[in-house]
Amino acid sequence: MADDAPKSPLFRRRHIVFGGLIAAASGAAYARMPNQTRTRMAPGTVDKMVPAKVGEWTFAQSSGVVLPPSDAMSDRLYDNLVTRVYTAPNLPTVMLLIAYSNLQDGMLQVHRPEFCYTAGGYALTPTVPITVSDGDGTSFGANQFVANNPNRTEQVLYWTRIGQSFPQSWMEQRFDVLRANLAQTVPDGLLARVSxxxxxxxxxxxTARKFVAMLDRAAPPKLKTILFGDEATRARAATA
Structure with a gap:
């Protein structure tokens, strides 16, 4: 039975203090941020890099992928948003979403897929942290869950990259951004989703894991860096 009793003043004070500390740290990080020096990728740049052939799968169409709700905030979040549907003989159809942002700070951060699917009317199983290997055998942190609605069930595997980190929770994502901003760097941000x-x-x-490995092998070097990080990121993931 749910606990409907009012929370104690001490409980409320702890949450107020914790929230205040996060807000203060975010404000301090934002104040310390330098001007971004990374070359910004114009809209449509990433879409041109995504291969039409991924292993046994071939690009079929761009529609049919669950998307973030369209509003003023989501329009500001993503500099590049790519959706692809791939088909292959005798294999399940794979849906790919790549959302890339040139700028990640305390104010703007990529949505995680749980938000998109819930907003689309899906019921979700608990998100499970997993480890995924790219086509070179380097492992990195990712997540998976199952999304259900009356008409379909999707297996969803996704990962986020913030600079050189692969946070597996919303809290980790916020702290990775905060840590980078306090170091006076402005990381880029990626959400990649295979469903x-x-x-x-x-x-x-x-099948989703296999597609990720095939995507890494088929991707040109620039897209490979966007999806899985640069050489330093991969070296760090390999020794973690």
């Missing part, structure tokens, strides 16, 4: 409809969740997620 598919499969009657078996286990084989569905196995």
């Amino acid at each position: 598919l409809v499969d009657g078996d969740n286990v084989t569905g997620f196995d």
